[in-house]
Amino acid sequence: MKSRLSVLVAAGLVAGGLLAAYPASAQTVACAGGTTVVQRGDTLSRIADRCDVTEGAILSANPTVDGSGDLTVGETVRVSSRPEDTGSLEEGLGDFTAGAKDAVEGMAREVGSSVQNLLDRNPDLKSRLQKLGRDVGIGDDTAAPxxxxxxxxxxxxxxxxxxxxxxxxxxxxxxxxxxxxxxxxxxxxxxxxxxxxxxxxxxxxxxxxxxxxxxxxxxxxxxxxxxxxxxxxxx
Incomplete structure (x- = not known):
């Protein structure tokens, strides 16, 4: 009788919002808004378990992360893709590549220079474009660091x-x-x-x-x- 009464009281508290289910609450806090903060000792597997997602989902949502060793303590990582990421990747990359090419060629024309000369005189711009190429698998032959x-x-x-x-x-x-x-x-x-x-x-x-x-x-x-x-x- 006492055990049954305890169950009924607990059920009433939950229904009234006075008693929270701890695991669900912890998960909500840790992964609120589809992101989580990396902790010391975290791995992709540990984050996936904490946020109830797959490791593949984390990798897809964070293009600069190739494995657990790429995680940095204190940084915020996404644990799910943003809604706008669900469009056509091929179409998006095509539009982006064309836009980047036009922009660089336009800058070169404005200063009366070739694209290569413009990049040689602006190493920061050149390194960013090279980095983008490496990320999508179309980089040049520059040696990796x-x-x-x-x-x-x-x-x-x-x-x-x-x-x-x-x-x-x-x-x-x-x-x-x-x-x-x-x-x-x-x-x-x-x-x-x-x-x-x-x-x-x-x-x-x-x-x-x-x-x-x-x-x-x-x-x-x-x-x-x-x-x-x-x-x-x-x-």
Whole structure:
């Protein structure tokens, strides 16, 4: 009798809006508006479970994310495509490509220059167009950026040097760290040199346990990234 009464009271509270179903409420808060904020240790699978979506849906909604290692702690990612994304992708890309081509050719005509000369004199514009090409699989033969960490092992708190080449000249970048296959955490901002290189000295985070492995990622504001090999955290 007492058990039945408790059930009836709980049902009444839920019906009256006084008792919320905790799992549904937590999910609503975490993924409100079709987005969620990346937490330390997040993976695509963990976010998919939290927001009750598929990993494929997250990848489709975030073109710059190719895997869990591309997630950044603190950033907001979409967990579902926007309504306007459901149109014809082929038609949209065709219109966009034609518009971009016309715009660049128009700028070149206005300054009495060829398109190639215009791009050579405006490296930021050139790098953005190259980045767009890489994203949609039609990039040129420009070498992809690469990064490395030295030394490749050491205890938490020790200093390492993270460097990269092949980045857009004079562009701001962020350096992030994380365990392989999970979201990385930004720990330093830097600026690329005029020759497309960057090098920063960093302390291995204190929150990393001995025996863990880390990777460092250098990322530009427009999503171009270079990731180091693995760093082993020792005692």
């Amino acid at each position: 690469s990064a490395n960490v030295s030394p490749t092992s050491g205890p938490a708190g020790s200093t390492v040097t993270v460097s990269a080449t092949g980045l857009p000249a004079e562009s701001p970048v962020s350096v992030a760290v994380g365990t392989p296959g999970t979201a990385s955490e930004p720990i330093r901002d830097a600026r690329v040199s005029s020759s497309g290189t960057v090098s920063v000295n960093l302390a291995v985070p204190s929150w990393v346990a001995a025996g863990s492995e880390l990777t460092f990622t250098i990322r530009t504001d427009d999503g171009l990234k270079a990731r180091t090999g693995r760093f082993e955290v020792t005692r």
